[in-house]
Amino acid sequence: MPDPLSSPEADAPDIPPMAAERQRRILIVDDDERSAGFCRGVLEGYGYIAVAVANGEAAMESALVEPCDLMLLDLVLPGMDGLTLLGRLREDVMTRSIPVVVVTGVTDREPLTRAFEIGVDDYLIKPYVISELLVRIKSVLRKRELEEQLIRSNMDLRRALQNLQQKEAHLIQSAKLAAIGTLAAGVAHELNQPLMVVRGTVQMMLQDMPRSDGCREDLRGIELQTGRMMRIINHLTDFSRQANQERRPVDVNGVIKDAFTFVGQQLTNHTVSVKMDLADALPPVPANRTQIEQVFLNILLNARDALHGRRDAVLSVRTEYVTDPARIRTALDRLSVKREQISQRGYVVTTFTDNGTGISPENIGRIFDPFFTTKPPGKGTGLGLSVSYNIVQEHGGWIRAESKPGEGTSFSVYLPVGSS
Template identity: 30%
Template structure:
């Protein structure tokens, strides 16, 4: 007989109206719940099991009654401690409800809902415990399925949230690039004519100083005229003006040169409109990025450049500049007082590498495995989004490269970016990302 089929015991007649004991027996034998009674002590030896035990669990009632340890021996070992730990509540509260796994005759464990109730005699002494076992395996499977789906949905929601934040960050960086290019373009025009004017002004100042020198030479032969001009020269502090105007013009021209370099760095950093992979000089990208972050570093960091020979690399330069900027800013923030950032580059067997090392606080070992996770940050609230290294990792990955990190807490950290000279074809999913 297959498990789950009804085994015919002694025929149970359909109860006649008014036959209460027969009606009760019929209900016990045909209810979905297995009804049982146990002694209220020891191993809770079963003293009664309804005839539907075979249909629920595949056991004959007589077999269940013959084994004094049947109930405890068939509960799943992992569930026994939980049941035993609270079984005493049956005697203090009069009832208890459990959900546990019970071994059926097939050897499979079925989830059962067990409702226990204590029966006392007239003197209030525990007489027996009545239980009702109901198979809830299908319900449990549905719950597990729903929980798994819920966990999967949460995981997908997390991925969507991460992708959304990364997209916002990427859009922000693109907007910064557009702004940088626009500022560079707008500044270029006035800088051009101011620079030209400063060149002309320097020439005019040189001419005026030569004219003054010529006048001085001429009046040297006319004492009376020289005497009249001496107080005029003193009042004008001509010697100071001569030295200062030259210095002012020189410093102004030098300042304009610095502004031009910054503008050029903004243009090279942004590479607005760059959609194709191009051969780029990473040293130029590093230098332009250093100019961009100079204000962040100049008051506390000495930058040491140890550039090796680098061939041109096929890449998207603006994206790699973002990586360099993130690493440089992180290195600067890791240094509390004065410190050093060392930038080293080199090439090796079809690859190039860029190392950015600082002598700052370092990274705790327990954080090293998480630094590339989106939103993970050890910085104070409001000091970072936790997306910089995550975005950097994604950019380098899409270039077919990798980022290596080594850190010694209290002594510093070094990030090394490895890039192939010619990256593998980019998958469509990577392009979307």
Template identity: 30%
Template sequence: MESRLQILLVEDDEDDAFLIQDLMRELSIRPTPKIYHAPDGDAALTEITARHFDICIFDFRLGQQNGIDLLKEVRNLGCEAPIIFLTGQGDQETAVQAMKSGATDYLVKNDLSPETLFQSIRHATKLKKEEDLRKRAENDLRISHEELKHAHAELKQSLDKLQNAQDHIIRSEKLASVGRLAAGVCHEILNPLNIISGHIQALSLEREGDAPLQDDIRSIMEEIQRIEVIIAGLLKFSRKDEMVLKIGDINHEIESVLTLTAKEMAHQGITLNCRLSAELPEIKFDPNRMRQVFLNLVNNARHAMEKGGTLTVVTRMVKEVEEGGQHTMQPVDLDSGGEPGRNCFLQIRFQDTGPGIQKENIDKLFEPFFTTKPEEQGTGLGLSICYSIIEKHQGNLEVESEYGKGATFIIELPCNLSPGQSTPTSPGKQSGASS
């Protein structure tokens, strides 16, 4: 024990007091405790008022006064020192009275020794230290909790205001930027595309008997038509056109895109790992726009894996749950009889084994014109258009990536239709991914 203990001994028998003080001088406590003796309760209260004590040792019987009554008076004065009672008899009733009154310990005078006294004092000081630490920690925790609640309320209010303003600004800037591009560039793209289409159609008429060539021409014309659809979607990007929503199977649209790109992926050495849940509900979506999103994400994965790799495509049902103040998505096991309902979403994941995305680029991915590709290979519009399409479906598009370990693009669409239903049964998610 580093500091010198101050002990108050309250004992009305002079012989017992002398004996107990003599025993305490033999204690193996360094530095040696300083002992104050009070012959009665009044003297004890005077001493406690005058100075701090680490331990109080009270005789259980103090003439006309009871040691328990003295303990109550001591506590009323604000003294929190541990109290050890001394008793002339070691019966159980006395022990129970002592401990119920709030004493730390009680000792029988006839059994006193330096060892028993040392053990009792050490036990009392240990309990007091633990109690002080607990009270200090609880007080600090209470203060911190109140401060944190106040700060959290202010921060949440500020963040809500900032987020609303930021979302409005970002969305406005995106639409304005893409609108300017659409007005100035899309018609320039359509002109040469129409010329190409005309030459292809002329070639088809000239070489009607060439079956292999006709197959290639059909493939080219399909791609031309797809480009026209994409351009038309780009032109509509900044306008509030109504989507053509149909009830359908999202897996079917994914499979059609994967079939279309299968040859290119095989040629690049890309292995396709496709895990599409057969238990998904049908939902309302725009098939053309959704295929545009899927194709863009597949092509991004292909560009990220120029030397081969694995593209994993997964569909499943997830449910939004709150844990510790955080909202997370957890899988819904439809095979075990679970049913999609409120806060359920259809999740689509495109995971590649490419180089991943650098941390500083994550938040910029969905901004118009941002691209990590060479200028001649990309306009930086693909992901911003994907984001807009998913947002118009009241869904969410986000990316998870650790540089050097690939990237995963995650789409979450509101599950507002159960299989066979034709009307929405639960509301969709209203917020999109932050960019």
């Protein structure tokens, strides 16, 4: 029954050819030309790409130039013998993982043991039958494929884990911020009481004080500033209150002024000069006032950061009512807004322009992604713009960003006037 490989009368094994799979490349290393040629013919007949070389040096060169999926290696070779070649293959990073099946004579047990020590994958004892050759090749290739799959899944898992850890860190950070927000609202509420007492006392002192008294001016200053503090506190309390989802007609200019209650002083501290150009007769937009203020605040705080340390820092805020369909289409075209999504009654457009750091072309496409930030840890969560984007989109609107690195950035918020 056994037909030696060297015999042309080989058996016809019952193994399906590898038709649909990628063709595997097998390198036959055998100095016996007849046996190598026959083996190549058989393997080609079973869908493999088979290449034969007659010595170890040629095998090493071939494996380095064109990677093979498996090497069929005769241990007895002229010049560099099979074991030496095996050792070299396992030392070289380029060839280390090539599966090797050695072919050895029935009496050569000792080199076979050595071959396993060096790292061979399987072996065949001469003479062997073709069915055995094919089965062993298939099983070694399958094993290697599974190993590769395992390595790939391991890498995927590692990546997923890293991603998860990063997200977890961000979530902890945003939970911390939410906690700080609640705390700040509580503190603000507490501060309101003593502040009212101070303001009330100052007002009473002013009432009783003669007009000519030199202290009047100072007390007026205290009254003015405590009034401002109370307005900030009241607004903070309103703002932090769990926002209801209700939408009412909102005056966008008024929302901008509210947002400046929070950030106006911060911008002044950063020596930013603010230029306001608010349109006179803006139609109201159906919106959740708190959410829109949150969007404006995020954009303003980003501008503050981008302007940090700049001498001639300028931030301009402009509102306008845009109804021209051609202009709206041009502006929204780049955001892939479909025609049917465009509001027939036009948009109230608020544009914030700063002459800050600008955003690089690689980053501009990512700024609305959750957790994308270029700020140092602890300074930014990367949530501001992604939350803003969602809010504006839920209102049927759009945010458009344009930037030139080193020159500045402009954010335009489009809010549809709708039917209200």
